[in-house]
Amino acid sequence: xxxxxxxxxxxxxxxxxxxxxxxxxxxxxxxxxxxxxxxxxxxxxxxxxxxxxxxxxxxxxxxxxxxxxxxxxxxxxxxxxxxxxxxxxxxxxxxxxxxxxxxxxxxxxxxxxxxxxxxxxxxxxxxxxxxxxxxxxxxxxxxxxxxxxxxxxxxxxxxxxxxxxxxxxxxxxxxxxxxxxxxxxxxxxxxxxxxxxxxxxxxxxxxxxxxxxxxxxxxxxxxxxxxxxxxxxxxxxxxxxxxxxxxxxxxxxxxxxxxxxxxxxxxxxxxxxxxxxxxxxxxxxxxxxxxxxxxxxxxxxxxxxxxxxxxxxxxxxxxxxxxxxxxxxxxxxxxxxxxxxxxxxxxxxxxxxxxxxxxxxxxxxxxxxxxxxxxxxxxxxxxxxxxxxxxxxxxxxxxxxxxxxxxxxxxxxxxxxxxxxxxxxxxxxxxxxxxxxxxxxxxxx
Amino acid sequence: xxxxxxxxxxxxxxxxxxxxxxxxxxxxxxxxxxxxxxxxxxxxxxxxxxxxxxxxxxxxxxxxxxxxxxxxxxxxxxxxxxxxxxxxxxxxxxxxxxxxxxxxxxxxxxxxxxxxxxxxxxxxxxxxxxxxxxxxxxxxxxxxxxxxxxxxxxxxxxxxxxxxxxxxxxxxxxxxxxxxxxxxxxxxxxxxxxxxxxxxxxxxxxxxxxxxxxxxxxxxxxxxxxxxxxxxxxxxxxxxxxxxxxxxxxxxxxxxxxxxxxxxxxxxxxxxxxxxxxxxxxxxxxxxxxxxxxxxxxxxxxxxxxxxxxxxxxxxxxxxxxxxxxxxxxxxxxxxxxxxxxxxxxxxxxxxxxxxxxxxxxxxxxxxxxxxxxxxxxxxxxxxxxxxxxxxxxxxxxxxxxxx
Numbered sequence: 001x002x003x004x005x006x007x008x009x010x011x012x013x014x015x016x017x018x019x020x021x022x023x024x025x026x027x028x029x030x031x032x033x034x035x036x037x038x039x040x041x042x043x044x045x046x047x048x049x050x051x052x053x054x055x056x057x058x059x060x061x062x063x064x065x066x067x068x069x070x071x072x073x074x075x076x077x078x079x080x081x082x083x084x085x086x087x088x089x090x091x092x093x094x095x096x097x098x099x100x101x102x103x104x105x106x107x108x109x110x111x112x113x114x115x116x117x118x119x120x121x122x123x124x125x126x127x128x129x130x131x132x133x134x135x136x137x138x139x140x141x142x143x144x145x146x147x148x149x150x151x152x153x154x155x156x157x158x159x160x161x162x163x164x165x166x167x168x169x170x171x172x173x174x175x176x177x178x179x180x181x182x183x184x185x186x187x188x189x190x191x192x193x194x195x196x197x198x199x200x201x202x203x204x205x206x207x208x209x210x211x212x213x214x215x216x217x218x219x220x221x222x223x224x225x226x227x228x229x230x231x232x233x234x235x236x237x238x239x240x241x242x243x244x245x246x247x248x249x250x251x252x253x254x255x256x257x258x259x260x261x262x263x264x265x266x267x268x269x270x271x272x273x274x275x276x277x278x279x280x281x282x283x284x285x286x287x288x289x290x291x292x293x294x295x296x297x298x299x300x301x302x303x304x305x306x307x308x309x310x311x312x313x314x315x316x317x318x319x320x321x322x323x324x325x326x327x328x329x330x331x332x333x334x335x336x337x338x339x340x341x342x343x344x345x346x347x348x349x350x351x352x353x354x355x356x357x358x359x360x361x362x363x364x365x366x367x368x369x370x371x372x373x374x375x376x377x378x379x380x381x382x383x384x385x386x387x388x389x390x391x392x393x394x395x396x397x398x399x400x401x402x403x404x405x406x407x408x409x410x411x412x413x414x415x416x417x418x419x420x421x422x423x424x425x426x427x428x429x430x431x432x433x434x435x436x437x438x439x440x441x442x443x444x445x
Numbered sequence: 446x447x448x449x450x451x452x453x454x455x456x457x458x459x460x461x462x463x464x465x466x467x468x469x470x471x472x473x474x475x476x477x478x479x480x481x482x483x484x485x486x487x488x489x490x491x492x493x494x495x496x497x498x499x500x501x502x503x504x505x506x507x508x509x510x511x512x513x514x515x516x517x518x519x520x521x522x523x524x525x526x527x528x529x530x531x532x533x534x535x536x537x538x539x540x541x542x543x544x545x546x547x548x549x550x551x552x553x554x555x556x557x558x559x560x561x562x563x564x565x566x567x568x569x570x571x572x573x574x575x576x577x578x579x580x581x582x583x584x585x586x587x588x589x590x591x592x593x594x595x596x597x598x599x600x601x602x603x604x605x606x607x608x609x610x611x612x613x614x615x616x617x618x619x620x621x622x623x624x625x626x627x628x629x630x631x632x633x634x635x636x637x638x639x640x641x642x643x644x645x646x647x648x649x650x651x652x653x654x655x656x657x658x659x660x661x662x663x664x665x666x667x668x669x670x671x672x673x674x675x676x677x678x679x680x681x682x683x684x685x686x687x688x689x690x691x692x693x694x695x696x697x698x699x700x701x702x703x704x705x706x707x708x709x710x711x712x713x714x715x716x717x718x719x720x721x722x723x724x725x726x727x728x729x730x731x732x733x734x735x736x737x738x739x740x741x742x743x744x745x746x747x748x749x750x751x752x753x754x755x756x757x758x759x760x761x762x763x764x765x766x767x768x769x770x771x772x773x774x775x776x777x778x779x780x781x782x783x784x785x786x787x788x789x790x791x792x793x794x795x796x797x798x799x800x801x802x803x804x805x806x807x808x809x810x811x812x813x814x815x816x817x818x819x820x821x822x823x824x825x826x827x828x829x830x831x832x833x834x835x836x837x838x839x840x841x842x843x844x845x846x847x848x849x
């Protein structure tokens with residue numbers, strides 16, 4: 001029989017609380033951390049020791065090459081070569097030649113862009129980073145104005161500043177005028193045929209063509225800037241031009257393709273799928289080959305693009321296919337109710353996409369877009385294979401300069417390139433992760 | 446743009462007697478109108494391009510067509526898996542040599558990238574602080590640097606800086622390493638070696654049969670059988686026994702220095718090594734992230750449930766976690782394999798003789814048949830991509846979750 005023992009049977013009951021004591025030394029502080037995360041068991045200890053050995057093998061040579069043995073100033077190859085190689089360094093010396101990188105820094109950034117015109121590149125750079133930064137910071141004000149600036153003012157200003165403007169567009173006014181008249185008539189007829197008020201439609205078309213005329217005028221206007229051919233562009237300038245233009249052109253094209261792929265119209269869907277799968281299935285380098293040797297064949301006689309523009313077309317087509325898949329992911333992630341709700345409100349397809357679906361879908365895929373951009377930024381290096389001088393291409397071409405030629409020159413150049421690319425890409429990937437966390441509102445379905 | 450996802454709505458269809466609506470407002474008619482305009486536009490552009498191309502080719506005096514594939518190529522290729530000679534081989538042969546070299550680097554690269562990627566991915570999840578940090582550093586440093594730059598670093602920065610053959614590294618029976626490449630020992634199979642190979646095939650079949658039998662018995666009776674170990678034993682020992690019984694008919698052709706260049710053995714050219722190392726380490730950094738995400742995505746409850754059922758940590762991982770993680774891992778893994786294959790075309794920058802380099806590069810420069818060569822190259826990559834995704838989709842369907 002079980003009875004509950006009365007309190008009298010218990011020999012000892014503590015009446016007053018003991019003061020709190022700190023945790024045992026073995027379970028807190030550096031010792032505990034070491035024990036738990038590095039030496040918790042024999043296999044772990046072996047693993048840790050192995051890692052320490054790996055670090056011991058890797059780190060000292062890297063540090064000595066990049067920092068302690070590196071040469072920071074000098075005027076020619078003598079400072080970066082050992083005595084046997086005709087320099088001043090002791091035998092067995094192996095370090096980075098930052099003096100050479102410093103000497104070439106201007107070329108690595110601007111290419112062979114004329115020195116006295118480089119302020120134009122600087123202004124473009126200021127506009128780009130100055131306009132982009134507030135766009136990327138979610139809490140910064142004036143988003144709408146900023147977007148208008150970046151999508152309308154910035155591209156036109158960049159085009160004129162970098163090339164010099166004053167394009168020969170005189171012959172385009174007449175064809176554009178004919179197309180304008182045609183467009184106005186079509187808009188009017190379309191409105192009449194569909195029993196709606198023709199005035200807003202005609203007005204929209206008129207505004208569109210008026211804007212085109214203004215654009216044409218600006219492109220043809222002589223701002224007094226000296227022409228700088230794309231032949232002499234190079235370095236980081238070309239890398240950024242290709243990456244930014246590629247992503248900017250691929251965004252609208254990618255959205256159109258993504259919508260086309262999800263469309264109920266069979267012909268539209270077919271073309272979208274074929275386009276997307278084709279570009280996704282081939283390597284970028286063959287696309288660049290195609291745009292540099294095959295594209296000119298498809299153009300009518302007399303029409304020529306310069307090399308940079310051809311590469312840009314190839315890159316834009318290629319990345320639009322990837323962008324389309326990213327956007328499609330966003331479209332598919334939206335709950336069906338959003339589509340049904342929009343339809344129930346009586347919105348037509350264009351309104352539904354513009355006002356309900358795309359704003360939500362694009363917001364969802366911002367991290368994906370940034371990741372595509374990182375990929376594109378890295379892929380711009382491929383243009384050096386078709387003979388353009390991007391950042392890496394410029395570095396590669398500087399190796400042929402006898403002033404600085406030494407056994408460490410290539411390694412120094414590559415190390416500098418790797419660090420630069422790494423900083424850009426790492427920053428972007430962190431930003432993408434930051435946005436991902438910010439956008440993850442926990443309403444996932 | 447026209448209508449797509451909305452079904453034709455009620456009041457607009459003609460037969461309901463609702464208010465008459467203009468023809469253009471009928472979504473179906475609008476849709477077809479839009480599609481016809483699009484199709485006509487694309488057809489027009491294609492036709493224009495075709496006509497321009499013909500005119501341009503004629504002006505340049507280039508005959509279109511595939512006749513050039515039978516012409517003599519007349520250039521040397523530094524690595525070839527099949528017989529190729531500068532004097533007599535055709536452009537068609539060049540294409541095949543290039544394709545095989547692409548496959549040679551992509552196939553081995555995929556295997557290496559998978560191994561490294563899985564190790565690093567698991568290491569990133571390790572509770573050992575140092576191990577997970579090292580894995581993180583590996584991933585973050587490799588995937589944020591362009592692949593082409595990494596290829597250059599491996600090729601120009603490492604392999605080309607190796608000593609001349611005369612002062613190169615000599616690993617004794619393991620071969621030689623110098624700036625001409627890695628000279629590996631080459632197996633020379635003697636008489637009777639074929640039997641060992643047959644024994645290997647028989648071993649594989651037997652192991653497979655044992656696996657099936659063990660599975661069926663476990664399903665019926667619940668009794669387990671160490672089919673993996675037994676199968677492995679059969680696959681290893683059966684050929685080994687036959688091999689020894691035949692008197693070990695294998696000798697190694699070990700390369701050695703002779704005069705100016707190494708003699709004997711198999712030559713693995715430095716371009717191949719650079720491509721292989723760069724491709725596999727770069728892709729591995731992406732695979733590692735995929736593996737990590739896949740393992741993290743498996744619900745913790747699965748581990749707890751497996752423990753509650755009495756499974757030890759090994760079987761928990763093998764039978765519960767990994768099969769579920771694989772479902773998440775496989776689709777992105779496929780696209781990484783495809784990326785690796787497509788990225789092998791970067792070899793053109795260091796002149797490793799793969800498809801893009803010898804065919805879309807050298808052959809194109811010599812013949813000027815831009816349209817045919819670029820098209821064939823692109824279609825080849827497209828075919829490889831589609832075949833790989835087909836195979837991976839088939840595998841994915843096999844392991845995919847069967848939902849009710």
